[in-house]
Amino acid sequence: MKWIVLALIVLAVLWVIWAYNLLVSLRNRIQNGWKQIDVQLKRRHDLIPNLVEAVKGYMKYEQDTLQKVIDARSKAVSSSGVKATAEAENLLTQSLGRIFALMENYPELKANENVLRLQEELTTTENQIAFARQYYNDLVMQFNIRQEIFPASLIAQFFNFKPGEFFSVPETEKTAPRVDLSLPR
Amino acid sequence: MAGDLQRREPQDFAERQARNRRVSAGIVLLFIFFFLAVGLSVDYLYLDAFTPSGPPFAIATVVSLILATGITLTSYYQGSELILRSLGAEGLDLQLPEHRELHNVVTEMALASGCPMPKIYVIFDPAPNAFATGRDEQNASVCVTTGLLTLLNREETQGVIAHELAHVRNDDILLMTLVTILLGGIAILSDWAQRSFNVSRSRQGAGGKSALLVIPALLLILFSPLISRLLAMAVSRQREYLADATGVEFTRNPLGLAKALGKIRDAAMPFQLASRGTAHLFFVNPLRRSVDDREGRLADLLSTHPPIARRILLLYQMGGLPGGLKG
Numbered sequence: 005m006k007w008i009v010l011a012l013i014v015l016a017v018l019w020v021i022w023a024y025n026l027l028v029s030l031r032n033r034i035q036n037g038w039k040q041i042d043v044q045l046k047r048r049h050d051l052i053p054n055l056v057e058a059v060k061g062y063m064k065y066e067q068d069t070l071q072k073v074i075d076a077r078s079k080a081v082s083s084s085g086v087k088a089t090a091e092a093e094n095l096l097t098q099s100l101g102r103i104f105a106l107m108e109n110y111p112e113l114k115a116n117e118n119v120l121r122l123q124e125e126l127t128t129t130e131n132q133i134a135f136a137r138q139y140y141n142d143l144v145m146q147f148n149i150r151q152e153i154f155p156a157s158l159i160a161q162f163f164n165f166k167p168g169e170f171f172s173v174p175e176t177e178k179t180a181p182r183v184d185l186s187l188p189r
Numbered sequence: 190m191a192g193d194l195q196r197r198e199p200q201d202f203a204e205r206q207a208r209n210r211r212v213s214a215g216i217v218l219l220f221i222f223f224f225l226a227v228g229l230s231v232d233y234l235y236l237d238a239f240t241p242s243g244p245p246f247a248i249a250t251v252v253s254l255i256l257a258t259g260i261t262l263t264s265y266y267q268g269s270e271l272i273l274r275s276l277g278a279e280g281l282d283l284q285l286p287e288h289r290e291l292h293n294v295v296t297e298m299a300l301a302s303g304c305p306m307p308k309i310y311v312i313f314d315p316a317p318n319a320f321a322t323g324r325d326e327q328n329a330s331v332c333v334t335t336g337l338l339t340l341l342n343r344e345e346t347q348g349v350i351a352h353e354l355a356h357v358r359n360d361d362i363l364l365m366t367l368v369t370i371l372l373g374g375i376a377i378l379s380d381w382a383q384r385s386f387n388v389s390r391s392r393q394g395a396g397g398k399s400a401l402l403v404i405p406a407l408l409l410i411l412f413s414p415l416i417s418r419l420l421a422m423a424v425s426r427q428r429e430y431l432a433d434a435t436g437v438e439f440t441r442n443p444l445g446l447a448k449a450l451g452k453i454r455d456a457a458m459p460f461q462l463a464s465r466g467t468a469h470l471f472f473v474n475p476l477r478r479s480v481d482d483r484e485g486r487l488a489d490l491l492s493t494h495p496p497i498a499r500r501i502l503l504l505y506q507m508g509g510l511p512g513g514l515k516g
Binding site: 120121127128132135138139 | 297
């Protein structure tokens with residue numbers, strides 16, 4: 005009888021250690037995921053002035069849009085914390101998207117190798133931000149679920165784990181894309 | 190239909206990895222056992238090893254065991270390099286815009302999948318195709334042909350790379366690499382056994398040996414290429430569907446991959462460098478065989494790749510679109 009009780013206690017302690025370690029490792033992976041996003045955001049901040057400089061000469065009638073991008077960038081650079089950063093960066097993504105759309109109207113830009121290179125660099129940075137965010141949010145979801153489901157939630161409360169913060173997606177991206185199914189004739 | 194697939198396949202990466210490692214270990218054991226059996230039968234039938242007049246120890250058995258261990262270790266540690274070298278793969282030249290774009294796309298997908306950055310190679314060949322190899326996430330390589338880079342746009346290349354990184358993430362690459370090299374090993378062995386069989390038959394008849402043992406040995410020799418083929422085929426088809434689904438989990442864009450498959454199918458270019466031994470590695474079957482376009486249990490057993498039409502259909506269904514579209 006004594007041995008059974010002892011075995012149960014040992015098992016319980018092992019389970020506590022396991023659950024605690026899982027939470028800690030998830031928290032570290034989330035921090036690492038956030039760093040990945042941060043690296044890409046910094047890279048984008050560095051690339052944007054170069055792009056604006058390169059296209060300014062061509063896009064004479066779009067100075068307003070270019071100025072908006074510059075403003076959005078400086079706002080994003082100075083923001084801190086997951087939520088504020090996410091908002092500022094989403095604004096920047098939108099204004100950049102507008103520039104890319106406008107660039108389609110200037111055929112000379114497509115012949116400029118420097119611009120093309122910058123555009124590819126910025127495209128990949130945008131994508132990397134999106135994918136890093138996707139991965140980060142998946143991790144945060146796993147972490148939060150782990151903290152909420154029953155036996156593990158006791159551990160989370162006892163060791164005072166806080167739920168992770170999502171890097172939110174802007175409203176415009178949340179709406180499902182509309183797909184045109186009419187066949188071209 | 191996608192529902193069935195998901196029910197049969199493990200949901201979680203860790204589970205898929207564990208299963209693939211189990212199958213890999215099984216294949217290595219089977220391979221060593223196969224060598225042992227062939228070595229023993231060669232010893233018994235042709236070298237008279239277990240009689241007083243024979244050699245002092247079972248030479249063929251020992252040689253074939255050493256050979257099997259050597260090949261297994263080589264294929265584990267060097268397999269990906271051997272495969273890449275035999276296909277003439279080269280590293281990226283980041284001065285070229287196309288290669289830079291490929292590098293960027295792979296970086297993006299590595300981020301999305303949570304894998305470390307794999308090594309990237311290209312093969313200078315007009316046939317559009319791609320494959321991944323290596324022994325684990327840390328030692329993975331992704332390789333595409335230049336034909337793929339010229340044929341596909343950014344979105345489609347992303348779909349293909351996501352599919353390849355799904356193979357990396359699911360730990361399919363270790364299994365595929367082992368199968369490729371061990372397959373070569375079995376082919377060498379069966380050639381060798383056949384030759385020694387011919388030689389000994391011309392020297393003396395099979396007299397004195399029990400006919401009961403000659404027949405299984407002969408069967409082994411005759412069927413070894415078939416066994417190895419079946420092995421490659423059995424491990425591949427479900428994994429391709431699963432890698433498509435996992436790739437879409439990374440890109441969240443089933444249409445990119447579906448369009449890539451459609452373009453590659455319409456290009457219809459067989460890849461000259463691939464052989465029956467390496468075919469199962471590739472994104473689409475490099476050897477155009479009609480069995481790949483069929484469905485059903487026999488085709489599932491005999492083919493390394495699922496029919497492209499069905500892959501496209503499943504991808505359109507994932508995207509919530511009717512699969513009947515000509516993609």
